[in-house]
Amino acid sequence: MWYDTPITSMLTITYPIIQAGMAGGVTTPQLVASVSNAGGLGSLGAGYMTPVQMQKAILDIKMLTTKPFAVNLFVPEDDPSSEESIANVQFKLQHFETELNISSQEQKRKSFIETQKDYQDKLQILIDEDVPVCSFTFGVPSKEDVSRLKTAEVIVMGTATTVEEARINEESGLDMVVMQGMEAGGHRGTFQADFEESLIGIASLIPQTVDAVNIPVIAAGGIMDGRGLLSMLALGADAVQMGTAFVTCQESGAHPLHQHAILTSKEDQTVVTPVFSGKPARGIKNDFITKMAGLESLPGYPTLNTLTKEIRKQAAIQKRPEWMSLWSGQSSRLSTTKSAREIIHDSVKQVNGLLGRFSTPSH
Ligand SMILES: Cc1cc2nc3c(=O)[nH]c(=O)nc-3n(C[C@H](O)[C@H](O)[C@H](O)COP(=O)(O)O)c2cc1C
Numbered sequence: 462m463w464y465d466t467p468i469t470s471m472l473t474i475t476y477p478i479i480q481a482g483m484a485g486g487v488t489t490p491q492l493v494a495s496v497s498n499a500g501g502l503g504s505l506g507a508g509y510m511t512p513v514q515m516q517k518a519i520l521d522i523k524m525l526t527t528k529p530f531a532v533n534l535f536v537p538e539d540d541p542s543s544e545e546s547i548a549n550v551q552f553k554l555q556h557f558e559t560e561l562n563i564s565s566q567e568q569k570r571k572s573f574i575e576t577q578k579d580y581q582d583k584l585q586i587l588i589d590e591d592v593p594v595c596s597f598t599f600g601v602p603s604k605e606d607v608s609r610l611k612t613a614e615v616i617v618m619g620t621a622t623t624v625e626e627a628r629i630n631e632e633s634g635l636d637m638v639v640m641q642g643m644e645a646g647g648h649r650g651t652f653q654a655d656f657e658e659s660l661i662g663i664a665s666l667i668p669q670t671v672d673a674v675n676i677p678v679i680a681a682g683g684i685m686d687g688r689g690l691l692s693m694l695a696l697g698a699d700a701v702q703m704g705t706a707f708v709t710c711q712e713s714g715a716h717p718l719h720q721h722a723i724l725t726s727k728e729d730q731t732v733v734t735p736v737f738s739g740k741p742a743r744g745i746k747n748d749f750i751t752k753m754a755g756l757e758s759l760p761g762y763p764t765l766n767t768l769t770k771e772i773r774k775q776a777a778i779q780k781r782p783e784w785m786s787l788w789s790g791q792s793s794r795l796s797t798t799k800s801a802r803e804i805i806h807d808s809v810k811q812v813n814g815l816l817g818r819f820s821t822p823s824h
Pocket of ligand 1: 597598620648684702704
């Protein structure tokens with residue numbers, strides 16, 4: 462069948478559809494398990510979780526499915542933010558803090574900043590809990606960590622935004638690589654070159670990558686249904702990874718205002734911006750992005766992410782979507798409120814229909 466690919470056989474899943482690990486509460490255990498139970502690969506976005514929170518979520522997923530699933534982590538990175546950039550941005554953020562009634566006490570409340578030890582603890586939990594697949598973004602895990610996971614028979618998946626980054630993933634021993642096109646919602650996985658030069662459309666990225674590497678390739682960015690799935694398989698990908706499509710689905714943990722923003726937005730309303738976290742990410746343009754634009758020398762990730770955390774949290778509580786991070790890809794017009802199972806099964810049905818049409822002789 463068309464849906465049997467090297468990736469479905471390596472992951473022992475039925476359909477070549479991966480639900481993106483999305484940190485920040487979108488990927489509930491119910492969502493992850495529903496996707497896996499429907500024949501795809503569900504992924505827990507654990508980038509912002511503490512080791513304890515991640516372990517609890519893994520146990521919850523295991524109660525809901527016996528199928529394979531993935532956990533997605535952020536490769537830790539150094540953040541050389543200058544004191545001056547931190548002071549500049551804190552001054553600018555005061556406006557939002559005042560409007561949202563955030564006291565400086567609250568703002569400074571210590572939030573979870575992952576240390577190397579937390580990250581290593583998470584890797585150990587994945588191994589101890591026999592998690593079948595671990596995916597990474599924001600860089601490539603060290604060769605030692607990759608071999609530690611592989612020795613424990615965890616399948617290791619990387620993220621790349623250019624052919625060169627895909628090569629680095631392959632050389633570092635990763636089993637497969639997610640190619641993130643410029644259409645993609647959420648943070649850019651770019652780690653090697655300038656992020657603007659690494660904004661490559663998915664239709665350019667996939668065929669050039671499959672010609673350059675020998676590991677299986679997964680296409681991500683703007684894929685919402687069977688049309689996107691079939692087109693990516695035709696370009697040489699062995700699976701797709703979908704994020705935005707699952708943000709608005711029934712099992713998603715996304716804030717209803719985030720879901721509403723995606724469901725009512727158009728293809729020209731997203732921008733790639735570093736103003737929420739210090740790392741470029743694609744989301745729906747709103748007042749926060751407009752007001753913060755033009756600020757010179759922003760702190761990097763994760764410093765800025767921590768500095769804006771209380772604002773994003775309070776904006777969500779106080780129903781102010783204009784100050785929330787509304788991550789979305791460019792295909793938001795195709796978003797629906799279906800269940801995760803329906804998204805997968807309708808996509809498969811749509812591919813079957815398209816293949817039937819293509820195979821009918823015209824004369
Ligand atoms: C709300 C949201 C959160 C995301 N969080 C993560 C994450 O934690 N880790 C990750 O590897 N990718 C993350 N991504 C990016 C996805 O992996 C993927 O590249 C993207 O969703 C594909 O484009 P699409 O949103 O148009 O489907 C996120 C995407 C969205 C929309």
